[in-house]
Amino acid sequence: MELLCPAGSLPALKTAIDCGADAVYVGLKDDTNARHFAGLNFNDKKLAKGAQYIRDHNKHLHVAINTFAHPGEEKRWFNAVDKCVDLGANAAIIADIATLDYAANKYPDLELHLSVQASATNTAAIDFYQQNFNVKRVVLPRVLSLHQVKQLARNTSIDLEVFAFGSLCIMAEGRCYLSSYFTGESPNTVGACSPAKYVRWQETEKGLESRLNDILIDRYQADEKAGYPTLCKGKFTVDSIDNEEKILYHALEEPTSLNTLSILPELFMANVKSVKIEGRQRSPAYVEQITKVWRAAIDNYKQSPADYKVEADWNAVLANVSEGSQTTLGAYHRDWQ
Amino acid sequence: MKLSLGPLLYYWPKQTTEDFYQQAMSSDADIIYLGETVCSKRRELKARDWINLAKELNHQGKEIVLSSMALLEAPSEIKVLKQLCENGEMSVEANDIGGIQLLSEKKVPFVCGPAINCYNAHTLKLFVNKGMHRWVMPVELSRDWLQKALTDAEKMGIRGQFEVEVFAHGHLPLAYSARCFTARSENKAKDDCELCCIKYPQGRATSTQEGQQVFVLNGIQTQSGYCYNLLNDIESMRGLVDVARVSPSSIDSLTTLQQFKQRILGAEQYVKHNNLQCNGYWHQIAGLSLQG
Numbered sequence: 001m002e003l004l005c006p007a008g009s010l011p012a013l014k015t016a017i018d019c020g021a022d023a024v025y026v027g028l029k030d031d032t033n034a035r036h037f038a039g040l041n042f043n044d045k046k047l048a049k050g051a052q053y054i055r056d057h058n059k060h061l062h063v064a065i066n067t068f069a070h071p072g073e074e075k076r077w078f079n080a081v082d083k084c085v086d087l088g089a090n091a092a093i094i095a096d097i098a099t100l101d102y103a104a105n106k107y108p109d110l111e112l113h114l115s116v117q118a119s120a121t122n123t124a125a126i127d128f129y130q131q132n133f134n135v136k137r138v139v140l141p142r143v144l145s146l147h148q149v150k151q152l153a154r155n156t157s158i159d160l161e162v163f164a165f166g167s168l169c170i171m172a173e174g175r176c177y178l179s180s181y182f183t184g185e186s187p188n189t190v191g192a193c194s195p196a197k198y199v200r201w202q203e204t205e206k207g208l209e210s211r212l213n214d215i216l217i218d219r220y221q222a223d224e225k226a227g228y229p230t231l232c233k234g235k236f237t238v239d240s241i242d243n244e245e246k247i248l249y250h251a252l253e254e255p256t257s258l259n260t261l262s263i264l265p266e267l268f269m270a271n272v273k274s275v276k277i278e279g280r281q282r283s284p285a286y287v288e289q290i291t292k293v294w295r296a297a298i299d300n301y302k303q304s305p306a307d308y309k310v311e312a313d314w315n316a317v318l319a320n321v322s323e324g325s326q327t328t329l330g331a332y333h334r335d336w337q
Numbered sequence: 338m339k340l341s342l343g344p345l346l347y348y349w350p351k352q353t354t355e356d357f358y359q360q361a362m363s364s365d366a367d368i369i370y371l372g373e374t375v376c377s378k379r380r381e382l383k384a385r386d387w388i389n390l391a392k393e394l395n396h397q398g399k400e401i402v403l404s405s406m407a408l409l410e411a412p413s414e415i416k417v418l419k420q421l422c423e424n425g426e427m428s429v430e431a432n433d434i435g436g437i438q439l440l441s442e443k444k445v446p447f448v449c450g451p452a453i454n455c456y457n458a459h460t461l462k463l464f465v466n467k468g469m470h471r472w473v474m475p476v477e478l479s480r481d482w483l484q485k486a487l488t489d490a491e492k493m494g495i496r497g498q499f500e501v502e503v504f505a506h507g508h509l510p511l512a513y514s515a516r517c518f519t520a521r522s523e524n525k526a527k528d529d530c531e532l533c534c535i536k537y538p539q540g541r542a543t544s545t546q547e548g549q550q551v552f553v554l555n556g557i558q559t560q561s562g563y564c565y566n567l568l569n570d571i572e573s574m575r576g577l578v579d580v581a582r583v584s585p586s587s588i589d590s591l592t593t594l595q596q597f598k599q600r601i602l603g604a605e606q607y608v609k610h611n612n613l614q615c616n617g618y619w620h621q622i623a624g625l626s627l628q629g
Contacts, residue, residue: 068456071485098459118454122409124418124435131438132463143515148410155412171559172408174454176512177477181561181624182551184617186477188454213623216545232512238522238554239542251543251554252518331515334528 001267002274003298004062004161005291008040012284013050019288020295023060025093026050027280032080033064034095034117035280036191044083051087060090064280066115067191068096078102085110093139094118095174104133113137113161117174117187121148126156137161137273143172146263146332150270159273164260165290166278167323168330170232170253178231183213194230201226210234227255227324259318259327261297261310268301286321293317338574338601340594341368341502343584344404344430346510346555348534351381355390357588362394364591365598368580369394372404372421374432374450376517376556377414378532384417388424395427407432407452408513408557415439428470441467451476451504452513458489461499471500473582476509476565479621483577500579505567506593507584508540508553508560509624518554539586550613551625563615563625568593568608570619570629571600 005021007013016024027033029041042050054061063084069077077099084092085107092110094100095117103110114120114129116139129135137159140149153160171178179193180186187193198213208220210229217234220226227233233255237246260267260275267275275298277290293314301308318327342361345354361369371394372387373379382390387403395401403421406414421429422439431437432450440447448471449455449464461472474483483501490496520530522541534540540555543562550562567574567581574581581601583593596608610616610627617626 068454069459071457071482071489074457074459095454096456096460097454097463098457101459101463118434120434122415122433122435123412124409124415124438125433128434128438143408143513144410145515151412170516171512171514175407175452176559177475177509177624178511178552178559180477180618181509181511184621184623184626188456188475189477215549215551216547219546234545236543236545236551239544241536248546251522251552252514252559253516 001272001298002060003291003294004274004276005287006277006280006282007050007287008035008280008282009284010042010046010050012287014053015284015288016291017054017057017059019291021059021291023062023090023274024050024054025062025064025276025280027064028080028083030076030080031191032067032077034066034187034191036067037196037281040281047083047087051089055088061087062091062093062113063087063089064093064115065099066093066095066117068188069098070189074098074102081107081110091137100129100133100135108134111136113139115139115174116141116163119172119174121172123152123155126152126158130158139276141173142169142258143331145334146266147334149272149332150266153270153272160271161274161276162260162267162272163258163278164267164275164294165318166258168253168256168258168328182215182231194228199229225324230255233323254326255324256326256328257318257322258330259315259322260329260332261314261318263329263332264297264301265305265308268305282321289317289321338571338578339367339580340365340597340601341370341580341582342366342590342594343504343507343582344370344372344374345585346375346558346560347538347540347586348376348379348381348532348556349538350535351386354382357585358390358394360588361591362397362399365594366399366583368400368402370402370404370430372430374404374407374452375558376534377406377411377417378530379534379556381535384420388421391424391427402428402430402448404430404450405432405436407450407510409433409435430473437464437467437469444468446470448502449473452510456486458486458493458495461486461490462493462495465495465498469499471502471580473502473504476504476511477618477624480573480577480619481621487577501577502580502582503567503574503578504565505581505583505597507565507586507590508563509565509618510558511561512559514557514559517557518559519556522554561615561624563613565616565618565624566610566614567616567619568596568600569610570616571597573619
């Protein structure tokens, strides 16, 4: 099982490799990837250095080209594929069909991974990408239960990659336009969800308010820990049909992180090829802590599967870097749904 | 420009649904989409019932299309999709790439639904080669985006091979999740939801702490809080859009179709939108904005 770690910068990339990642995924410094944030990602020079570092350590580099090509501007996405090949990257992670088609035709030897943004959740969709573009691996959306992951593993020949840890997207990735509904910008079109330039914090008499493009996402009292205003994690009220009092709650999702340490043995048994850590936007310190914990967990399991158990200090480390300091099994566990 | 009545996104009792479609047959819609696209547990009308209803309404002067689910996870859901693909007479709206795979294998002409990520002419070309005869543009895209994609399609020589449909009225389907937000709003587990969405024939309106309506919860689907309305934008759709879609919310949607029809035929009366309506996406700004 491959441990695949995020890197939004050269220091994060080196840290991931030094701490035991088998592979690292990165994005270019433009809107061809879904973490298109200011100050993040790799220009050509940094990417060449990163690729060299990874080669020197005999590890793998994956390049995420996982937004959708704008009409008339496809060249930018195709150039990203060219760059990926020139670098000698081990795989390109692609979501857009135009980009997949270009990569499959021009570089038949380039290993293609289907990005989670392509939202393939069933065997028929996987067949489509396998047959048309010879995709080798699919990154599964975080909407599937463990049972469904196992079913897919049994019924397809493609390699499966699953999210193991990180901020939790509760919608089928690539099929959520909530961000553009609020701001005009979405992961699919500009490579960012709830973009930072629309975020505003304001101290008011009612508490600390977080807003996205002026829309109130949450309001915090002095003793509450404030989180980034990702719009699906705000507090809202739902209209009632029988004039009950409206309750304010996280109508869609609490701020929480996905943590699958407890089901690692089952992921092994389902023959999952790679566990992915979310967080290209996070610091090298985050990458260090997460990578160390997951390396230890995978090594422990491999050494003695029957004795595998989640160490308390692993969870303590993970909770410390989690959104809202809480973790969940997400959709992998049916209770969550 | 033709008019379509999109698939019913909410969960209504069987009789209500059937009555609605009987009346829709004398509406201004040229095309009617039938089928469950949101949740496979909604079985007031099972796949067989939808197919039978579609067959009954077919050949009565309107084009009937069967719509399929957007989020397909379980093998049982793929089975239902196969059943729709094998209906033998009608086109199917695919809302997942899995649908396109099955339909192209069976050589059934299909509509690429709004829940499929088709953002450029290269993708359109590939879909045309697979049997696509109509493209419903993703709801987050604008007139400007559409124009660019169609200019490219023209250059590729495929523009004549498919129609363009735009979601023009109704609460926009914005996201799909593993979680059922309606069940969650009633503090029920998804596995034990008691199909409670049948109590909310237009979904559950959801607001910020300042009372701004931001979402409508509809099972695993999250919709726009405001109603999208391109009635005043018909002029800017001419020459680009072949079909304008009205998404059913109640029997009033048939009146909405009538308003669109008059507008398409040239009535120039500007309709004042209320503050729960929006058209931002078409104008390449935040979806919830209202321009004009």
